[in-house]
Amino acid sequence: MKFTDSMKTLYEILRHVSVEPIMFIISMTTFMRQPTNQLLVLHKVCLLNYNATTCNHNMTVDVENDIQADTAYWNFYLKMALLIPGAVVSSLYGPLSDKLGRRVFLIIPSVGNIFGAVALIIQSEITLMPLEYLLATELIVGLSGNVVTTYVVAKSYLCDITDRTNRTKRLGVIKSMSYFGGPVGAFLSGILIDREGFASVYYIIAGIHVFIVIYVAVWLQESQGEDHHEKGGDLELEDGVGEHSEQEDHHKDGAEKEGDETTDDASTRKENKTDEDNAMCRLCGGTRQGLTEVFKGIENMLFVCFRERVGFRRKHLVIVQLIGIIHNIGSTAESDLTVLYTKHSPLNWSATTIGFFFTLRTVLKALTLSLGLPLFFKLTKHHSLRMDLSLASFGIISTTSALVMISFAETTTVMMIAPFVGMFVGFPSLILNAIKSKLVEPYEYGALFAFTALIQTLTSTAGSAMFSSIYAASLATWPGLAFMVTALIYVVSLGLISYLWFDMKKAAEDDQRYQSDDGSGYEKVDTTDEESD
Incomplete structure (x- = not known):
């Protein structure tokens, strides 16, 4: 009987979960992807210009400086290829999600990231593959909207399913997801690279985005779009399923009101x-x-x-x-x-x-x-x-x-x-x-x-x-x-x-x-x- 009650309680909790898990694992993959990409580029720049012996054992100061300088420029080019298309596309996907629904625009960025992770796995395994292919990979991930679109559309989804009584609270919950997901991703990526290699990180990133696609398709109900409005308007989850937080980027962080604040002020x-x-x-x-x-x-x-x-x-x-x-x-x-x-x-x-x-x-x-x-x-x-x-x-x-x-x-x-x-x-x-x-x-x-x-x-x-x-x-x-x-x-x-x-x-x-x-x-x-x- 206790087991049945526990399962019912768990079900009630899960029933009110919407995009919070997505925000947690998106923050996790972001902190995994960026340092791993930079380390991969550093490794490939060395191997493409020198040999494995030089890169692993006999690197002189001049060689090290040459490799680092080249890597710094490549990291900048890759960031441009990722961020600029991502910023443009995310500004379009937000309004489009009003008409076509939120779920499809939560799925598209993950599909792009799955492609990107697979391409980076290939780059990790074929170390002498030219870096120009990485530019094409980042450009495609950026055009899919990348994580910027996921943040915007996830927040819009929660705005759809919450009202004035629970919105701020749920926005705070989503914001807290980055506090937990980010450190976990950063710590995990370093250990995986040293023990299993770069590809292991990208396998996990790909798996996470596959999970997001399945989660959105199977678990989330549509909250916007023509089909939703024909069925009766805004989706409202019981007990204040609300959402998280405000912007950016880059993010973030709140403080409580003073204890002596009057009721009217509050x-x-x-x-x-x-x-x-x-x-x-x-x-x-x-x-x-x-x-x-x-x-x-x-x-x-x-x-x-x-x-x-x-x-x-x-x-x-x-x-x-x-x-x-x-x-x-x-x-x-x-x-x-x-x-x-x-x-x-x-x-x-x-x-x-x-x-x-x-x-x-x-x-x-x-x-x-x-x-x-x-x-x-x-x-x-x-x-x-x-x-x-x-x-x-x-x-x-x-x-x-x-x-x-x-x-x-x-x-x-x-x-x-x-x-x-x-x-x-x-x-x-x-x-x-x-x-x-x-x-x-x-x-x-x-x-x-x-x-x-x-x-x-x-x-x-x-x-x-x-x-x-x-x-x-x-x-x-x-x-x-x-x-x-x-x-x-x-x-x-x-x-x-x-x-x-x-x-x-x-x-x-x-x-x-x-x-x-x-x-x-x-x-x-x-x-x-x-x-x-």
């Missing part, structure tokens, strides 16, 4: 947050739109930061976006170069060590954002402009210090300390995203964050080009120069935040939007469920 905040979620859902395709509405939405997205606003809000919004661009460029440099830098002498890390490093860095960031920041806001009864921007500044100082350490690191110990020094890297984007939401109207939230995502894609590509060139040019003299340049760029953003600190304080005298209830000169930033870049 209600108002909840309504505002729900309005933001609803706006995001509409932009991502939560409602059926005609082409006119779609193009109108694109126009609103492109001009959201530049339209005229009360007081200094337009200026402050542009500055905050500029800070976000700087941080996105910085994070791009880290993700693109860390694998190559740690494979270069004197570190010469194994794939397992690289995987552990990425896991450690991701876990520490997640802990500070999901536990540390909410606890801080809960213990702090009142906070204002000074405190919020001071926290963002503290995060920038933390990140800059870690980058300086990395740029001079010659031992594994120093490298492993760096993630602890830079564990507050998520603070600036989280707080600045919260400030951005205070500078626009609720109906503009969707356009604002979509514009942010577009800028992230463009600056990520530009950042990759710049830092790949710096890294390749400085290998013979100082391999860590690119990380030092990144640190200096973060210092520029620290100056911009200092300017905001003074200018917003001055603007508070004229603009009530900046005023706090306790007269401290700035409305408290609500970071609940805000996303970081």
Whole structure:
């Protein structure tokens, strides 16, 4: 009898599961794929230009620098082939999923990734196959929408099946999936590469995407499209099947409301947050739109930061976006170069060590954002402009210090300390995203964050080009120069935040939007469920 009750309970739980498993394993495969691809390219560049003996045992400094420089450029080309088509296609697939249904656009990216994984398995086994074939592989994966489309359509699906009472909660659940899936994928990929080779990672990635195709086809009910509307409209799962989180990219991280908040304040905040979620859902395709509405939405997205606003809000919004661009460029440099830098002498890390490093860095960031920041806001009864921007500044100082350490690191110990020094890297984007939401109207939230995502894609590509060139040019003299340049760029953003600190304080005298209830000169930033870049 107990067994029967347990099965019934399990069934009830599973009955309300929708796209959450997809988000977990997509995050897992993303963290597996990127470092594995970079290591595979490094390996193939060496074998295509030298021989196995040189690559494995007798590599001189000049040979190592030549291989690393060539690999840095190839990684940039491959990233271009993947991201640019993916960004364009995902912007089309969202509106199309309104008409044709969500499930097909959850399946298409996985089909593309299955093809990509099979092609990469062949590349792993036939090590002398030209790298140009990898460009074609990444281009096809990008045209399928890649993981960007999966994120957008999965969020749209949850927007379809949730309402104002449960949407924010379920968005938070999906966001948490990246906290768990990412570290698992990073750690697993390193061990597999060292023990079984590159192909083993791609077999798992292919298997995961096969599972996604089957899961979507068999388990998920359609929530949009003509067939769905003919059958009676929106799908609503019992007991608040809601969804997850907001944007990006690149992502992410929330904090709790203050404990002494009044009931009225809490209600108002909840309504505002729900309005933001609803706006995001509409932009991502939560409602059926005609082409006119779609193009109108694109126009609103492109001009959201530049339209005229009360007081200094337009200026402050542009500055905050500029800070976000700087941080996105910085994070791009880290993700693109860390694998190559740690494979270069004197570190010469194994794939397992690289995987552990990425896991450690991701876990520490997640802990500070999901536990540390909410606890801080809960213990702090009142906070204002000074405190919020001071926290963002503290995060920038933390990140800059870690980058300086990395740029001079010659031992594994120093490298492993760096993630602890830079564990507050998520603070600036989280707080600045919260400030951005205070500078626009609720109906503009969707356009604002979509514009942010577009800028992230463009600056990520530009950042990759710049830092790949710096890294390749400085290998013979100082391999860590690119990380030092990144640190200096973060210092520029620290100056911009200092300017905001003074200018917003001055603007508070004229603009009530900046005023706090306790007269401290700035409305408290609500970071609940805000996303970081």
